[in-house]
Amino acid sequence: MGMRAAHAGAAAEQVRAARIDAAERVAAAARARAADFVVLCGDTFEDNQVERALVARVVEIMASCRCPVYVIPGNHDALVPGSVWGDGSFARAPTVRVLRDESPLDAPGGVTLWPCVARARHDERDPTLWVRAPSDGRVHVLLAHGTVESVHYEEPWYPIARDCAERARVDYVALGHFHQHLEYVGGDGVARMAYSGTHEPTRFGERDPGQALLVSIEKAGDRPSIEPMVTGALRWLVVEATLREAGDVARTADAVRAMGEGAQTLMRLKLDGYLRVDEQDALVSLAEMVRERFLFGRVESALRPAPTDSAWTRDLPPGPVLDAAKLLAQWAEPSFDGRPSHVSAEVAARALLELYSMASTGE
Template sequence: MKFLHTADWQIGMKAVHVGASAGRVRDERLAAARRAVDAARRAEVDFILVAGDTFENNGVDRVLIQKVVDILNDFRGPVYMIPGNHDHLGPGSVWEHPAWKTAGQVVVLREAASIEVPGGTLYPCPIRDRYSRKDPTEWIEKRETDSIRIGLAHGTLLGIESADSDHPVDRNAPVRSGLDYLALGHWHSLSTYRFDDAVRMAYSGTHEPTGFGERDSGSVLIVEIESRGAAPVITPVRTGGLRWLTLRETLRQPGDLRRVREIIEQVEDPPAVLLEVSLDGMIDIRERDELDRIREILASRFLFGRMDHTGVRLFPEDESWIETLPSGVLREVAMRLKALSDPARHEGRPEGATPETASLALLELYALLAESSHDSSIADR
């Protein structure tokens, strides 16, 4: 048995969080769906599994439904789909569109009942409600059989670090239900789970990234199982067209901002990249032009670019700020660091306390004080 496992296409996603780039992001989700079908044909799989959330919601433009049906029909083999929590079954759902009635070998599985598929048995777990605290896989009973058993479900694994416990799936579901493989949807990052010596459960992740912070998204999984009980051989295939990158940097000394700009300039294929830059720390007042240059690069070269520098503070122009500190420990520490930062001073210098180290420590102290007062913020300048 050989099949392609995919999920969470989220067709119809508005992508308003990326402004004018939203149209390209939406189009790329359909393009990635075509690449997924192409991957299935190249791998000569027996069928395709779609583990829910094919659509962003049940109110998407009905034209998109027909487009998805046409894309899946291009596989020219069996495609088995379940509704997820975003596109759950119900009155007025996307699954009532007439396109599904003429969808050929594309099958929407609406009941929790086993069906025979090429090479084995499939146990679908369609979602009927937007929210639920019921395990969608609990109906699958363990059985002694020579047939390969595959589960198809959508939900959140119990016991995994996540605030989301919607449609909770028992982490031991493959063993509990005697499944050779459980194909999951809902989480957008590719994740695999081992039982003894074999991966028997996986999230394929979304075929095209949906936002910043996703890990290993933008792929589908080719899964091959030789026989009942054999370890699945799982091969990720890249289908994503866009990259969502996050760059977080703390600026500690003059020149760090230039280094950040150089990192951004070296990003490959920027027209296909959405980049979020987050900066904090300290910069010299003469480096403010570098901030403007980074803004220009993000706006002109990248599909989408955004920079948050609200945590950035200006280096002091001199050390007169020390005199403004009230008497006490902080002022004493600042005065001591100022003295140690003088290269000409040798008397009373602790071992390892170089002038450079003392200067950096003094700037760190200034940064902490500036952070607490917000008096040196350049966010709105």
């Protein structure tokens, strides 16, 4: 919640708002499925210094689950002085419980929770090492925030061993930190450890985000049933197209159009390859469509004038203008190595397009 969304451009506020909506869907799912309780395994908030109004709204959503909600601080919202967890709204929500100590506590349904609390942004110690659950017939659930070994993540803090569930002798390890849904199967072939991923997709290029997990354990020692429930709404699409032939711009536009209406879609359209003279207008239309059709749309063009397309120079007057066009066309080819050091292929291509545009206007 409250994340920075610079990558979403002008849609940053909508992206943040979508995360609130997704949180409400999680609460609704908890009510609909009569969950015994809900756990949030850290990084509920992007930072401890988010708006307090946002904190109050999130607590309100948690309280609407109609069941106890157990929250552990993560590395982004670590339990430090002045953290979000000191906000008064938590005290006004009796069903929302922030777990601040490493001590087991009983939860509904014969469950014992073992919370691992993050107290700093960075920590290279395994937060679960203190857990050794007894064999007392209760279902033991470990709540942790960190990076399971072998997960490649830009924030490799709070390392957690893959055999955490076996070592801690718990029935399930609920994990937070990694943004994507990921389950870990133990030596007995049973998945007892899982990241739910974020409840709403966060950025481009994520796999299986936007979910909450409904975890059911009948009794101590039973195989946990892990059911992903879709809670996210936004689609973050990256479409890459290489234009080679005439009509490729139109075909790309058709493909984008076929993706449907995009009020919930953020799109990066990456174009590479060659642009033909007669497809310039189509490219402009495509860029406009991407911008207007989706919540966020950006065309990243690395297109260059097709070297085989003589139309780029056909209508230019002979002499310096034509010479300049030919020189720019040569420089616009990325593989050409005789380009002056201060000139990039991208700028040369753009200069050629400018020249063509002026020549067309001047006719």
